[in-house]
Structure formats: structure tokens, C-alpha cells
Amino acid sequence: MTGVAPKVLFLRNEHMATEALLGEAFTDSGFDVEHFQVVPPDQVDSPAVEVAFPDPTAYDVIVPLGARWPVYDPALRETWVGAEMALLRDAADAGVALLGVCFGGQLLAQTFGGSVARSPRPEIGWYDVLSDRPDIVPNGPWFQWHFDRWTLPPGATELARTPNASQAFVLGRALGLQFHPEIDTDLLRGWLADDRDGDVAAAGLDHDQLLARTTDLAGDVAPRIRALVSGFVTHVVGTSRPS
Template sequence: MRALCVLHDALSETGLIGAALRDQGWHVDELVVVPADRHASPDVEASFPDSSAYDLLVPMGAPWSAGLDDGRIGRWLAPELEWLADAVAAGGAVFGICFGAQALARALGGSVGRAAHPEIGWVRIDSVVPELIEAGPWFQWHFDRFTLPPGAVELARNSVAVQAYQVGRSLGVQFHPEVTAAGIARWVDNGGAEQARALGIDPVDVLAEADLQAEAAQRRAAALVGAYLAKVFPG
């Protein structure tokens, strides 16, 4: 089985989700959309491979908005939305994470806009199906929220946003099950510290909690992937 993880920027990682898929015997490819030298000017040309070459597409997070940054990233965002929509229409499976979940929702007819309150840090959620989506805590770093596309089933939420949904064989999660302590440190070191402080959050506390959560986060990510592959992916 083959999965393609779409890393929208060079700071992203397949992390715990990539590791969990590999542990399940999957071959995991990675596609970086915006290279490191274009981070400040991310409107690059990008091509996406034939989705039928993969059993699972995993569009991951990004520092941009899947609904409000069309002018900055439109040259690859619009093609990605079409690519995701076509994959789902053809019976393919998508596991969208944060930006990827928002992009999938938009591709299938939902919308993306600013959340009333950003979320940065470790957050517990209310799950309708705890055997698939645990309550967490899950790591969050987002400023936007999405509306469910037609036909989607809400699986989890909190007071800020829908946190998980299912459309056919596809799953979208607003949180970051993939992220490691090292990945969080990269985000903090590359503009995240300023974002956190602007919200009254001490980035030192975020990093300390990442270390404390590391072992449990790995377990939760593995359980999420295992449950998704067993309960949703087969269709």
C-alpha cells in the first residue's frame, strides 16, 4: 500500500503519522510544495501526481490559510483543491490534517474562514466516536476553521471549531496528530514564538508540554492511524 504525504512547506514533517503508516507496512512518499527558499513568496507552480497511483493521500499542515490566502498561494492551492476533489470523486481516500483538512473540506464544497479564537497548544476535544478520534489532548496551531462539506459526518469538535469529520473513505482532522516535539520547536523558531506571545502564550511552556506529551502523542497517533485504516479506509 502506498501513501503520499503532501508537505506544503519545508518546515512540515510526516512525523508520527508517517511513522505509524510505515509501522502498518505502508510505503510513504513525500511531496514538498513550497521549498524552503520560497517560504516568503509561496505562490509557486506545483504539479500533483496521478492520485490513482496512491492508496491514500495525506495533505498536511501549512502556515497559510486554505481559505483566505488564495492571492498568496493560488497557483498551487487551486490545483490541489481540484486534485483532492477528483481523488474523492474517483473513490480514493484522503486523510487531511489541519490545513489539509480545511483544503479537503473546501474542495468538497465546504468553506474556510477565520476562527473566533486561534488555538495554539495541547487541547482536549469532544469526540462522537472515541474509538476512532480520542479526546486527546491533541496539538493545535491554527487560526482558521472550516464548515463541513455536503455529506460529511462530524466526528469531533470543541468550542472553537469542528475537529474531525468523515466523507466516505476520507477523514479530516483540525489538530496535528503528526507533530513531534522537534517539529513544534521548528515552528516556534520560525515565527511561531511571536504568534504565541501575541496570544498571551509562552512558547517555553508550549515546548515543555511537547516534551511531556511526546510518548502519549506517539501512542495517540498510532491509534488514530490504526483505527482509520480499520474503520474508515476500507469504505
């Protein structure tokens, strides 16, 4: 059918992790944007809930977003993480393109045969990411907040990295990202207000530093987010669907 905009579904695995700037970039690329809340806000401290996910074949792209929990938590794998992995497999089988962000990128790795485990060095703050394919994943500082890292799924190609962790991989019509391209100052303020475990201080940073750096980089990051979405649409979404 001509004249119908493609649809992207953002899976908000927790209420604090929204699509923010990433949603705006997809809108600018001509997508209709929808979102689905996975773990309700009142279940943050007991997140092993049963979830009935929407039909993945109703969308052109599905984007699992971040979350505070590990993707390998057994109680979560027995409930909604396992169900979301099944959704991602069904989506891939149907030719739906996938873009995973941080927890969502780790979820893609775990779903398609890679592994996820605690990293020796967590990354919090702005890190320079070295990309082999800047036409898909632009170089430059990207925001990080993670304690785990993946090993690549079989057949995946790593696209970007820091000295501490793989930062991007492509597998068919799926792109996994370890960093947070969606971050803006409003979203970060919410995360900092919810920093109950003192993650930022443990990383040797303070809240004002992170907010100031995020504000300073806003003019540089915005065009790189648009370039990332454009590269994803062109080089990942635009590849042939499986027969």
C-alpha cells in the same frame, strides 16, 4: 497483486510541516511512505507558485499536511491550492482515501463544498478534543496551531470538536483533522524557531512551556496517534470504494 504494501503520499505543503510521527504510524501500519514538496522552501514569502502534482491514482492514501497560509487566499487558489483541490477531487473519484491535517483538513472542507474562514478564537497549544468516535479520533489533548476554521462540507459528519472549532469530520473515504497529530518536540522546535509573528506569545504562552508540555505528553500521544491511524485505516480507508 498480493504482497504489495499500500502506499501513502504526504503532501508537504510547506517545508516546515512534515509528517513526523504520523509518517511513523503509517509505516507501523504497513504502508510505504512517500512525500511530495509543494511550495519550495525559498518561496515561503511568495508562495503563489505553479505546481505539477503527481498522479493521485498511484497511491492508496493521500495526506495533505499543514501550512502557514490560509486555504482561501485568492492568489493561492489560482495556483497550487486550486491544483491541489483538483488532485483531491480526482483522488476521491478514483477511490483514493484522504486524510487532511490542519490546513490539509481545511483544504478537504473547501474542496468538497464546505467553507473556511478566520476563527474568532485561534487555537495554539494543547487542547482537549471531544470525540463522538474515539475508535477513529481518540479523545484527549491534541496539539493545535491554527487561525481559521471550517464549516462542514455537504454530507460530512462531524466526529470531534473543541468549544472553539470543529476538529474532525468524515466524508466518504476522507477524514479531515483540525489538530496536528504529527507533532513531536523536534518538529515543534522548528516551528517555534520560525514563529516570526509571535503567535505563541500572543496566545499567552511561551516556547519553553509548549516544549515542556509536548515532552510530558509524548508517552501518551504516541499510542493515540497509532490508534488514530489504525482507526482511519479500518473505518475510513476500509470502506467500500465507489464503483
